[in-house]
């Protein structure tokens with residue numbers, strides 16, 4: 001089966017990451033799904049920002065969790081004024097005619113207890129995105145490098161798929177088997193280059209694989225050959241073209 005193309009931070013090879021324009025372009029380029037990172041602001045709003053600080057991606061400086069939404073809204077994010085909120089991105093996704101799936105990754109899971117995961121699930125419910133649910137049909141997938149965060153997501157929204165992200169083999173991965181709270185494995189592409197048997201071992205235990213970040217055509221081909229289910233890419237059109245040529 002052909003991998004599903006997930007736009008990583010939007011079409012972020014072409015436009016500033018985590019901007020509405022980058023997500024709109026990703027959908028124009030034929031991405032099947034979108035990926036975003038979320039963080040909590042000082043006043044409790046979920047915003048789509050990758051780094052702990054806004055320095056790299058905006059005209060401002062400071063730690064996201066120490067700034068208010070109003071302060072983040074004044075900054076320029078690569079030509080787009082105002083931080084993208086998860087609420088705004090969910091609005092885009094919920095209304096889109098192709099009903100794209102959203103892969104939501106939480107950062108800093110420890111600082112706020114369960115607050116981040118609870119707010120993500122509540123926002124999904126408000127947008128009608130907790131239904132349908134199931135590995136193939138769900139409109140939202142919840143993921144993190146933090147086992148704590150993935151466990152919380154599964155407890156809060158048992159019917160939504162979860163992905164346990166990993167840059168190195170997760171120590172608890174016994175012969176490809178994940179704990180009950182993780183539906184899919186989320187290795188970086190480097191891990192699959194070193195250990196191509198990973199995907200088949202996970203599949204034997206019923207776990208599909210989500211691989212990030214897959215921009216090189218050789219990596220796209222590798223993912224296809226190995227049976228990776230979802231490939232997260234910064235360049236959706238080029239990845240789709242590499243799949244078509246493979």
Ligand code: G3P
Pocket residue numbers: 008035037050105165212232
């Ligand atoms: O999609 C997962 C991938 O985004 C994880 O790495 O650092 O880009 O969030 P990072």
Ligand code: CA
Pocket residue numbers: 035036037105
């Ligand atoms: Ca991410």
